[in-house]
Amino acid sequence: MSNAQNPTWTLSGFGDEVDPDPKIQAAVLTALGASHIEVRSAWGTNVADLDDDQVAELKSILDGAGMKVSAVASPIGKVDIGLPAAHEVNRLRRVIEVAKALETRYIRMFSFFRSADQTPEDMRDAVMERMGLLAEEAERAGVMLIHENEKDIYGDTPERVLDILETVKSPALRAAWDNANFVQVGVKPYTDAYAMLRPYLEYLQVKDAIAGTGLVVPTGYGDGELVETLTALSRDGYAGFASLEPHLAAQHELGGFSGPAAFGEAARAFRAVTDAIGITLV
Template identity: 50%
Template sequence: MWTLSGFADEIDPDPHTQFQTLNELGIRYVEFRSAWGTNVLDLSDVQIAELKRLLAQYGIGVSAIGSPIGKVGVHDDFDEHLARFDRALWVARELESPYIRIFSFWIPDGDDPAKHRDEVLRRLSALAARVGDQDVVLAHENERKIYGDVPSRCLDIVESVGSEKLRLVWDPANFVLCDVAPFTDGFASLRPYIDYLQIKDARRAEGQVVPAGEGDGEIPETIRALRDDGFDSFFSMEPHLAYMGESGGFSGVDLFGKATRAFTGLLDAEGIAYH
């Protein structure tokens, strides 16, 4: 069965409210990005220990660390960023997360991404190598305005780095907002490397994020193909229905529930089992 997760900080900054709402929706995993209004990598050791206690209390596991690694400029200091990455590795170990979400660096407005390819690949290769034999995988998200924002460059990243420690996140809304028809233009080439999905949809004409199935993200076609080839991993709710910004998004309790029911409705319509 497929496993639902979610960015619970889209529900509320307070982890009690986050985890209680996940329980009410039947979601037993969280993609952990922030709590108490603080990014996961900036939480203290004491706060991480409290989160471990709360996760156990509510019976919730961690599907991924929703880190901001790689969400800095391609010319920003990389050594400083590596220290932040070491914190991400530590948090992943503490919270027993199998994945750390990462990005492939902001490209200056107006620049040809190809000019920055070598530096992006150098940095991502260094991140993958730094994982070493730790039991965690880096999951690259196709965020807008980074090097890997369209299918061809996502493919370039994962094939050029060539590490089993680097896989892909599939985010259909982000592709739509880059003028890509996700399933039509990218699924076949990227499928061998897709380990993880983030669920939000978008309408290209308005540039608006909408619940799954209400936009141009070709989500029904995608889930049918994944079902048919035996995919078995996480689907993480990231609705962005109230607010969307460079550091994340927000939905609130009601809209997060609406988004979850929209996606599970698609799964039910296709006869796909999930938990």
């Protein structure tokens, strides 16, 4: 059993950063000691667009590999705020079906891109309306939305992430924490955000970044204050998922790619830090 003195976290990772083929995704993650996988796409198809047969095949492959799903890394909310609210609500309904078929309760999501002439304040009301509708849908379905602090969406700074969580006030909406994304918007993650958002932190996505360039690097090689963050989480008794999202070879609007070798590099860098802190990864 995990405790604050000897925490145990569950290692996962974005399978499509390894390879488009879920068989290879599962094999590499297993070799790196992960028991879970985060599903963003399979065979080059985003999780929101997989049909029932593909979902069933994916589940069969993962079951055969002894791999469970930590979260569905959906693109919900990674669209322009100008789209009708129903657009993402309808997409979420499909993603919920996929999450249930893959036997996970966590669905990663975002809080909408703004157009070039919009300020965050301009879009706030529309964001809160949409996030509220999405949270209601999730609550009815018995799943949990985890909001990722992606750059260039409404919730890309700690203050606006907090604004969303406090305004929506839903047990079905919590925070997915990403140190690198905070670095990319000029935030020092541990210094500026940890105390503010820790009460809502439900899920850890693991990547680091360099402040001057925004370049994503392995754990401990950037300015993401990962050692401080991981140490604080271990002391707080965090006992959830740690999901590797290395983005070491390419990154783009809907995701990133690393390849098996770079993914392994990211996993080893993360494990070196967790070993030093005294965190067990399973």
